[in-house]
Amino acid sequence: MSGERGNVIIIGGGHNGLVASFYMARAGFKPIVLEARPMVGGMAVTEEVWPGFRCPTLAHTGGPIRAEIVRDMALERHGLRMTQPKARVTSVSPDGGSVTVYDDPAKTAQHLAAVSARDGKSFTEFQSILNRLGKIFAQLAGNTPPDIDSPSKDDLFRGVSTGRMIRKLGKQDLYRLLRWAPMPIADLMDECFDSDLLKGALAARAIFGSGVGPRSPGTSNLLLLRCADDLNVAGSASFPIGGTGALTQAMAQATTAAGTTIRTNAEVAGITIKDGRVTGVRLTTGEEIAASAVISNADPVRTLLNLVDPVHLTPTFLQHVQQYRSSGVVAKINLAVDGLPKFPALEKREDRDVLYPGRIHVGPSMNYVERAFDFSKYGEFSREPYMDVMVPTVSDPSLAPSGKHIMSVYVQFAPYALRTGDWKTRAGEFADCAIKTLSAYVPDLPNRILHQQVITPAEIESTYGSTGGHIFHGELTLEQFFTMRPLLGYARYRTPIKGLYMCGSGTHPGAGLTGRSGENAAREIVKDLR
Amino acid sequence: MRCSGDCGDCVCYNTGVSFRSIKMTNQTTNNKFDAIVIGGGHNGLVNAAYLARAGKKTVVLERRHVVGGAAVTEEIFPGFKFSVCSYVVSLLRPEIIRDLDLPRHGLEILPLDGTFTPMPSGDYLWRVNDHGKTRREIARHSRVDAEAYEEFGKAMLQMCKFVKPILSMTPPNPTTLKPSELMKLLFLGRRFKDLPEDDKYNQVQLMTMSAIDFLDQWFETDVLKATMSASGIIGTFLGVRSPGTAYVLLHHYMGEIDGAFRSWGFARGGTGAISNAIADAAREAGAEIRTKAGIAKILVKSGKAIGVVLENGDEIFGNVISSSVDPKLTFLKMLDRNQLPDEFVSSVEHYKFRGSSAKVNLALDSLPDFTCLPGRGEHLRGAISISPSVDYMERAYDDAKYGEYSKRPYIDMVIPSLTDPSVAPPGKHVMSCFVQYAPYHLASGNWDEKKEAFGDTVIDTLSQYAPNIKNIIVGRQVVTPLDLEREWGLTEGNIFQGELSLEQLFFLRPVPGWAQYRTPIKNLYMCGSATHPGGGIMGAPGRIAALEILKDWKA
Structure with missing residues (x-):
């Protein structure tokens, strides 16, 4: 049927x-994926940054990708091998203290009980509440947001089914859900826990990638949303052997096998439209490809303001797109190091070998993280940023030459729009600042650094194509969430232009490397095109 | 009876x-x-x-x-009567005024016209109820904003109309299946559904965004945004950039006197x-x-x-x-x-609770003289707002987050004696300064120790805009969050x-x-x-x- 109606371009x-391309192909379409870079994978790529060092350049953990997608795409058959470190995240302090959230909640509770009796007990309770509430969010994340103006039968059915699920929660959990969602994560953490290290790490998961601090209202919602795909409160530490790029390579193989054509080095310059309907795309080379439908995995601003000629959209719609908030706050530093840098806080622990493969959180208290955020409000990068560190070579030594390691560091806050200077001139100063901060936790780091790569928000925009350098294609605040993502009235993967769809992180549910947006979008698009 | x-x-x-x-x-x-x-x-x-x-x-x-x-009105210094805590009125529900026939019982609301914001640069922003005047004044700062201001007013009016009935209803119980409760929820859902698309969009933003993010979409003039955003943080422990403050902005925008939205006033006495x-x-x-x-x-x-x-x-x-x-x-x-x-x-x-505000009530010998607009003018009869920039407001909040009162606080002042001479001796004045942030929980020390130093900070801040202030004060009352708790029973102030x-x-x-x-x-x-x-x-x-x-x- 797709043959009669022409191509579907992604x-x-x-x-x-x-x-999205995989599910389209499976439904009988013949999708063409057009990728501007020499390799697919977007922000989940493994690149040989220095000879012999293959870095997960941006994302360093797998979201985790939704289990159904792994199964449907048979990613394991296509070469994906995931590792799940026993320790999810260890929060370290400069004075050598540390707290770990393990893969196993019971073990975490036992470990925390040694730090504070209350935390041990509350952790078990908190985790079990999240297990219950997370399911609701999983249901929401897996559904297409309803059409508010004229809900369809399906919308009503899904609404009723979610409603039933919510009702099953019982009164106490329901109120918890209503109360928690708009709360600042700092208040929620204070209600539940004592340990600053623990609170710092959990609060950080909520605000990761967003221009908010632990005290910003609505940040608890982000934690709940993330629990849709990973019930562990500390977030994922799952790592694909071969780096996150191995995950997207397996996906590329799977979708190709299903019938998708992938073209790399094929940058789209514009979407061609006639009489309010998509006719195809034009590449930067001038080549035009006709299509009956175009699905954009680019962010909403880039898709609707850069790739579409504004004459096809109403002024109000354009204004709303312009107001879509997508100013990134995260930068990435990748380091090639000689030997494994030692964190004294981890070295003190008996189970240190279990801790190194997990993530290491630098941001020893909520106030620390909040102060890091303060800088970004005034257009400055944090003097003492909060950092999410991973040493992928512990899990997969093949990523670096023997005896060498890669240290992958997410640094927040690094606001896209600097008030003084620009990222080009200030990247070095920024990296120095981050490495100096990190050295307080890993004193032998500076002497071990062989190479460093700094990916500023400006580069996330220019190289990876995300407007404002936002790693989630737009802020995940309450006003850009669910039926409002990316815009109220356009949360169902469709746009005002017939045949133009969106499937990226800028659409519901959007957070991180889970594949949900692509899966949801394909489901809706198949419905339309049939 | x-x-x-x-x-x-x-x-x-x-x-x-x-x-x-x-x-x-x-x-x-x-x-x-x-x-x-x-x-x-x-x-x-x-x-x-x-x-x-x-x-x-x-x-x-x-x-x-x-x-x-x-x-409450109290005579703190002989002859000087202060609205010790709350000082202006606007939200008093019209149905209450009507049902209780309050004007017959002596209620008289005097108009509070305008908001005057002095700036350190020597300039100022002075908005009044007169549309034409305000438009010209804003145009002095930005022509685009002058246009947007009208539109903004209209949009907010729509939002207020949407929210208003909610102010008079008992909140529904979202956990029961009782038909009456479900009807209430349905009523809210319908009201939202029936809003024009633009209003829906605005409403969602108002419920979730920060005051500044919301205002950024309308205006470019920093001082205008700063002063307008102030209503979004009054009484909260949030900053103008904290999500959710746009709602508080609306809450304060809903003021209504004699059926006129957005008007604020003094009560005589x-x-x-x-x-x-x-x-x-x-x-x-x-x-x-x-x-x-x-x-x-x-x-x-x-x-x-x-x-x-x-x-x-x-x-x-x-x-x-x-x-x-x-x-x-x-x-x-x-x-x-x-x-x-x-x-x-x-x-x-x-x-x-986390009280975040304090009051400084001043008995004055004469009127403050602002460098940017000297003399005794109409600008003193409205609200005077120390909110010169968005950063200023946000930095004031930063201090509070870590348990200190703002080194340079946001201050909202009125001089009710200009409108209602009965509250001060002839020729003298009372000035009410609402100050934020004054966090109830201090990181070090306590409010009894810091009370007067805090008062000095407020006066120092004012004197940057009205240098004569220190010379005209004949009485000063500082009401800290701790005082609000002890004397008025407001937990954590x-x-x-x-x-x-x-x-x-x-x-x-x-x-x-x-x-x-x-x-x-x-x-x-x-x-x-x-x-x-x-x-x-x-x-x-x-x-x-x-x-x-x-x-x-x-x-």
């Missing part, structure tokens, strides 16, 4: 684009 | 008196009532007035020597005059008001509230106890924990009896499951600012609570 070969 | 006031016409006025309550009145002594209202703040008084009008024998018990709670008018109306309807009657305990017998014990040991009995004080005082001080479900107690303990944050609004206010003015103890009700729709001199909680009490009474 702009961008990020993980959501690949997932 | 006996009236404790000296109005002569209360008996004939009170046509709603039922036979039963007249009979009761005749039989009982002065320690037995139909309804006991704890606290004589404006909400307690409104509550009592409505109950009395329905024929219930009602008594209001106020701990202080004067009624009004935080809406200070905010105490509002309380006095309500008290007068309550007395006329038959309520008794006792001052210096602090409450030690609420008496509970087999799960039912039956009365109260005063601090002096007196016992007073009532069929209904309606508490206008905050949940912490009501449930954790006046009751024993073991009288309440554990879950409820823990909800009350989690209810957030929160002027709204608890934060107006999203998780403490509507059906979550004050605590989940108990937003319908009832409590786990039978016959005990809440009617203060800690209940929906919250703080400000609005009176809505007192009124809606009274209606709910009467509903139960009938049933």
